Amino acid sequence: MSIPIVLDKSTFQGLNYEDIIELHKYYIVNVTPLLVSEILGDLAKEEKEGRKAPKDQVTDLAKKMFPYNAYVNMNYKVLVEKSLTGEFTTADNRPFLSAQKSINTPTKKGMTFVETEEELSIKRWKRGEFDTTDEIIADVWRTESKDDDVVITFKSKFDHLKDIKIRDHKPSNKEKFLSLKERLKERLYIEIEPVDILNLTMDYFEINPDFRKTIESRWKDGSYPDLRSMASYAMYCYEVVCLYYIGINNSLCGERLTNLLDLEYLFYAPFARVFSTNDKFLKNLFFAVEPSDTFFLTLPELKEDFKKFKALNKEREVFNEPPNKDSETYRIWDSVFDMELTRRLKPSEAEIKRKEVELEEIINIAHTGKEGKFEGESDFMVKEMFMSPDDPCPCKSGKPFKDCHLAQARNRAK
Numbered sequence: 001m002s003i004p005i006v007l008d009k010s011t012f013q014g015l016n017y018e019d020i021i022e023l024h025k026y027y028i029v030n031v032t033p034l035l036v037s038e039i040l041g042d043l044a045k046e047e048k049e050g051r052k053a054p055k056d057q058v059t060d061l062a063k064k065m066f067p068y069n070a071y072v073n074m075n076y077k078v079l080v081e082k083s084l085t086g087e088f089t090t091a092d093n094r095p096f097l098s099a100q101k102s103i104n105t106p107t108k109k110g111m112t113f114v115e116t117e118e119e120l121s122i123k124r125w126k127r128g129e130f131d132t133t134d135e136i137i138a139d140v141w142r143t144e145s146k147d148d149d150v151v152i153t154f155k156s157k158f159d160h161l162k163d164i165k166i167r168d169h170k171p172s173n174k175e176k177f178l179s180l181k182e183r184l185k186e187r188l189y190i191e192i193e194p195v196d197i198l199n200l201t202m203d204y205f206e207i208n209p210d211f212r213k214t215i216e217s218r219w220k221d222g223s224y225p226d227l228r229s230m231a232s233y234a235m236y237c238y239e240v241v242c243l244y245y246i247g248i249n250n251s252l253c254g255e256r257l258t259n260l261l262d263l264e265y266l267f268y269a270p271f272a273r274v275f276s277t278n279d280k281f282l283k284n285l286f287f288a289v290e291p292s293d294t295f296f297l298t299l300p301e302l303k304e305d306f307k308k309f310k311a312l313n314k315e316r317e318v319f320n321e322p323p324n325k326d327s328e329t330y331r332i333w334d335s336v337f338d339m340e341l342t343r344r345l346k347p348s349e350a351e352i353k354r355k356e357v358e359l360e361e362i363i364n365i366a367h368t369g370k371e372g373k374f375e376g377e378s379d380f381m382v383k384e385m386f387m388s389p390d391d392p393c394p395c396k397s398g399k400p401f402k403d404c405h406l407a408q409a410r411n412r413a414k
Contacts, residue, residue: 001320002069003273003336004028004094005297008265009038010278012064014299015306020064022306025396026322026329029070030095030272034264036072036118043130043138055130062125067385068394071095072118076237076267080205083233084198084215091233091270093293097383104372105365110380112366119385126388151255157204158245160192166250177288180246184239194227195219201227201238233270240266240289253281269294273336276302295332305329318396 005027007015012035015023023029039061045054052060074096082088088096099111115123124130144150164183166176188197198219202212224230244263247253259281266282269275269291277283278299286296308324321339322330333339347355366382387394389402397404 001333001337001342002026002028003332004030004271005274005276006030006032006265006268006272007035008262008277008279008282009035011276011299011302013061014278015064015302017064018310019303019306020066021392021398022309023302024066024069024392025309025319025398026333027069027274028095029066030268031065031070031072031118032265032268033072033075033118034261034268036122037137037141038261040121040125040134040138041141043134044142055128058125058130059128062122065122065126066391067119067123067387068391071097071383072116073268073271074098076264077205080234080237081207081211083231084202084207084218085211086218086231088233093270093273095271101371102373102378103365104374108362108365108379109372109374110362110366110378110382113381113383115384115386123386123388148257151257151260154241154260155245155248155255157200158242158249160200161187161242161246162249164246164249174284174287176250176252177243177247177284180250180252181239181243181288184242184246188235188239188242189226189228197227197238201234204238204241205234236270236289236291237267240285243285243288247285252284266291274332295335297328297332301328 003026005023007029039058042061043054043058045057047053079088079096097113098116100114102111103109121134125134161184164180164187166180195216198216202215207215218224219227219230228235240263244253244259248255253259262279262282263285265275265277266285266289269286269289272294274295274297275286275291276297276299277286283296283298305322305324305327308327309322309329312323313319321342322333324330330339362380362382366380387401389400389406391401393399393401393404393406395405
């Protein structure tokens, strides 16, 4: 068992290598495309005397991205569009990936996934290998992250929200944001015609013009009571950017371009059960946005949890649950899994053997089964990953793969 978590760069950088090992024991790490871009962006930093070279900095960060229990989420731009067209309905607090193929057999149906371009790039960066394309992308990223005109352009897109102001002075930014959110909902879903809000959303996210008529028709056919029912994820993302604009307009947020970039992390919060940042701006906005069924953890809370876990596990045992009940991680696990009930329902040896046989069947089907579309939930999902011998072993022992289960994996592959 694990719980999906989204980390922004402030949390990711603040966790050392040993922390990252603990993280992967108890969480499924949903790596956002934004985090990958921000890491590569460091490649374009100026070299400074007494500091590591930019390439070495990127290599060090890439080495903290393990291939097991981690996934790179599909880009939010694609998902916003699919939400509006009806191809994507709900995030379900888990990573959303792009399948290589669907498999439909008489006994099982499922999907297979291969490494994404981001994952392949991370593998190269771990080895200190960077190509010309990496350098160009890094330069573009660093240039765009300093372009103040982007903020001016952003603010120009929200004339319909300019008059939403705080009427009374409440004691905290969090409460002010919540008050403004109620006014925002009234404006978006009561005061302005839905088709106009739909077009504003499509304009902001630059939806493909070829899809716009289809999207408008979805709304106009009367099948949905409101826009959130029709395209919940797209409207969630639009509420995020609207709240940020209102925050700027009420002096609750700064206008730094980095804030506008960091907003994207919140677009991925619905694809996790936990969201973590050490950024005060993102923290305030997270509690205003309130992603459904998503917990919040700060960097210090995570580090304190991992410190407690390591203190109890000097022999590098593999635990099936967080070993310290006095931790935020355990409290989240208990809330999600009901740990007392989970322990009572612990599978028998016979059930474990049956599951192992079923796993072998699934792996075989993933390689040999015929492609075919299906409806409803899949019976299995198989994700291919290629590990370096120096990566931590997926058994969660914390040992390098080469010193743990690599030999066994090679024998099984023969």
